[in-house]
Each structure stands twice: as structure tokens, then as C-alpha cells.
Amino acid sequence: MAHESAGLQARPARRQEPSSRAETIALAVGMTLFIVGVIALVAIFVIHALGGGPITALYVVSLLCPLGLTVAVFTTIANGSRRRRR
Numbered sequence: 001m002a003h004e005s006a007g008l009q010a011r012p013a014r015r016q017e018p019s020s021r022a023e024t025i026a027l028a029v030g031m032t033l034f035i036v037g038v039i040a041l042v043a044i045f046v047i048h049a050l051g052g053g054p055i056t057a058l059y060v061v062s063l064l065c066p067l068g069l070t071v072a073v074f075t076t077i078a079n080g081s082r083r084r085r086r
Contacts, residue, residue: 023079030072037065 040061047054 023075026075027072027079030068030070030075033064033068034072035068037062037068041065 040058044054044058044062047058
């Protein structure tokens, strides 16, 4: 019986500290830039498939895709390393 109750005891959950507001905003900005860039890339391919020529602005906006990915990844890495140091 003692063995059963020992198995049923839950381990204490690891508490995650809430991320700071700046990190949350940076991650949201990174994801937004990435999504806008992906939409621009899709628009470029659709316009090409329909036989048209996309405007230069779509090419410029599509550069937001790797920029947003970079911001989101570096924010996540910085957030993880900051938590690990504590």
C-alpha cells in the first residue's frame, strides 16, 4: 500500500517564470513580419501563375519573411538562455 501511494504522488511541476512584456512583444512582431512575408511570397507565385508580373513592392515586402523568422528565433533563444542562467 505504501508503494501505491508513492507512485501516485505527483512530482512538483516546474514553474516557468512569466516572460517579460518586451519578449512577448518581440515574439509577436517577429511572427507578424514572418506571416506578412509569407503572404507576399504566395501573392508573387499566384500572380506569376496567372500570367502577370508582380510589382516591386511585393518583392520588398517578401523580405519581411526571413527578417521575421530571425527576430522570432533570436527572441526565443535569448528568452531560453536568460531563463537557464537563473
